[in-house]
Amino acid sequence: MNNHLYDTIVIGSGISGMAAGIILAMEGERILIVEQHSVAGGMTQTYSRKGKLFPTGVHRLGSLDQGQPLWYYLKYLGLMDRLDFVKLDDNCFEKVYFPGKTYDIPMGHDTYQHRLIESFPDQEKSISTYFSDLKHVISNIGMYDPSITPQKDLSLQYTLPLEKYLDAIGISGRLKSLLTANSPLYGISSLECPLLTHFIISDSYLNSSFRINETNTPFSDTLANIFKSNGGEVSVNSCVKTIMIKDRTATGVILNNNEVLLSKKVIFSGHPCLILDICPPELFRPVFRKRLNQDNTPGSFGVALKWKKATCPLEKNDVYIYDSWDVNDQFNRENILKEDSLGMVYLSALPEVNRSDTSDQTVAVTALTGIGSKETALLNKYYKESKTATYQTAKNKIAEKILHHIEQVFPDLRENIEVADTYSPVTFQRYTLTKNGSAYGIKKTAQHFLEGSFLPATKVKNLFLTGQSIGFNGIHGSIVSSVNLCQMLLGKEYLTDKIVQKK
Numbered sequence: 001m002n003n004h005l006y007d008t009i010v011i012g013s014g015i016s017g018m019a020a021g022i023i024l025a026m027e028g029e030r031i032l033i034v035e036q037h038s039v040a041g042g043m044t045q046t047y048s049r050k051g052k053l054f055p056t057g058v059h060r061l062g063s064l065d066q067g068q069p070l071w072y073y074l075k076y077l078g079l080m081d082r083l084d085f086v087k088l089d090d091n092c093f094e095k096v097y098f099p100g101k102t103y104d105i106p107m108g109h110d111t112y113q114h115r116l117i118e119s120f121p122d123q124e125k126s127i128s129t130y131f132s133d134l135k136h137v138i139s140n141i142g143m144y145d146p147s148i149t150p151q152k153d154l155s156l157q158y159t160l161p162l163e164k165y166l167d168a169i170g171i172s173g174r175l176k177s178l179l180t181a182n183s184p185l186y187g188i189s190s191l192e193c194p195l196l197t198h199f200i201i202s203d204s205y206l207n208s209s210f211r212i213n214e215t216n217t218p219f220s221d222t223l224a225n226i227f228k229s230n231g232g233e234v235s236v237n238s239c240v241k242t243i244m245i246k247d248r249t250a251t252g253v254i255l256n257n258n259e260v261l262l263s264k265k266v267i268f269s270g271h272p273c274l275i276l277d278i279c280p281p282e283l284f285r286p287v288f289r290k291r292l293n294q295d296n297t298p299g300s301f302g303v304a305l306k307w308k309k310a311t312c313p314l315e316k317n318d319v320y321i322y323d324s325w326d327v328n329d330q331f332n333r334e335n336i337l338k339e340d341s342l343g344m345v346y347l348s349a350l351p352e353v354n355r356s357d358t359s360d361q362t363v364a365v366t367a368l369t370g371i372g373s374k375e376t377a378l379l380n381k382y383y384k385e386s387k388t389a390t391y392q393t394a395k396n397k398i399a400e401k402i403l404h405h406i407e408q409v410f411p412d413l414r415e416n417i418e419v420a421d422t423y424s425p426v427t428f429q430r431y432t433l434t435k436n437g438s439a440y441g442i443k444k445t446a447q448h449f450l451e452g453s454f455l456p457a458t459k460v461k462n463l464f465l466t467g468q469s470i471g472f473n474g475i476h477g478s479i480v481s482s483v484n485l486c487q488m489l490l491g492k493e494y495l496t497d498k499i500v501q502k503k
């Protein structure tokens, strides 16, 4: 890093910052990515505990078979050839446990449709409507699948609440619970979730579902290596305290150590509300500031487990365990530190293909549950007041609840696992600065869809936004947000052609 003028400084090294950096570096720009944490990668990072590698914010990716939506993006970014993807079971990539009943979710829309009709024959017509609507919506929205260019992007027509839509087409009871059981992947209840969000996530994983074998090629390192091989520079431990602005135009950044770095453009990829701390807030209209500070999706509490390989039920599928048929209840619980039960626990494992250490007969499993903003605030208070005692006790309590929840389905759990670590939304907040430890950033509700939608350009010339709150959540959505931004800078057709044609 030196004081030369960069074409672009990207703030944040998560998937969105890296994707923007790689795209612009491939176009010959001189790019610097600055990251406040000591390790690059944001939520794509992994960490080691008790000899195992665990993911933080990437457990599985959808639509990676050739010609599927995310495949195009990862191929273009140079990731398809460098990462080792492991496909989940076609016949059951997700297992959903409800009280007294378990469902295996297969890949493939038709297969799933037939399976649902077998289980819910009385709702056959509604199931068919659901799948034909899903197909219709997906083919009429822009960006999610770069190979589809709808005549007109109809995204805004599909923002009605999911619950309302399901009711309108006659989906009810247990079928409704099953179809909305993937809501932890977008962190929003069916009462508030825009239909579009549900269809995008469901379509993505039904197309195909993969995990990344990160043991040899971690996602975050691979991203950084691709970026650097295109001439980019990454600087960690570099927290931006000020975005320099002159005549309403961004001119560079000042780091916490007072280092001044100049650039023609600045891209901010962290939680968007943070720009109010690093830019004079009066540059933005009050209504915009209010939108940046609106509600966020819940945070995640995780327990990292070493699970004996011989008994681990997650080799080829992920698992949701619900303690009731009311899927939305998981978003209402605000007191899990006391009497509330968890509602839902999600389990996923890191694949370990071709491991050199054959003596290790355990699998790295993460068990996750959502934590609402009030409880996160409490955990934050405990963390600040007493970095060890009270906070640790609270974490232990939630971890114990998670284990108890899993035991209802896997009674022999305790004999087969060792707890390697626990983390809370406070951990995410510390490492990525995400607001309230939110897993997916700003909550885009059906009721306030436009307020939750942001453009990459800001009122400040040459200052741009990207990230999961700007696009849609997840790795796919975060990449889309950066592609959208780069289309604005480089030309929409120009970039789309490059992405789609790089086969």
Ligand SMILES: Cc1cc2nc3c(=O)[nH]c(=O)nc-3n(C[C@H](O)[C@H](O)[C@H](O)COP(=O)(O)OP(=O)(O)OC[C@H]3O[C@@H](n4cnc5c(N)ncnc54)[C@H](O)[C@@H]3O)c2cc1C
Binding pocket: 011, 012, 013, 014, 015, 016, 017, 034, 035, 036, 037, 041, 042, 043, 044, 056, 057, 058, 059, 060, 061, 238, 239, 240, 241, 269, 270, 271, 274, 278, 300, 368, 428, 431, 432, 433, 434, 438, 439, 440, 466, 467, 468, 469, 473, 474, 475, 476, 478
């Ligand atoms: C527990 C969990 C599990 C998940 N599982 C999946 C999954 O299986 N599949 C999937 O697709 N998605 C998953 N997600 C979501 C996915 O991880 C995110 O949508 C995505 O990684 C967000 O990327 P981002 O670049 O927008 O943000 P981040 O990864 O948070 O990157 C933003 C970066 O900006 C940096 N930053 C902020 N402010 C500053 C500053 N002032 N100076 C310097 N740096 C700064 C932060 O430190 C951070 O590194 C999961 C999320 C969570 C929390």
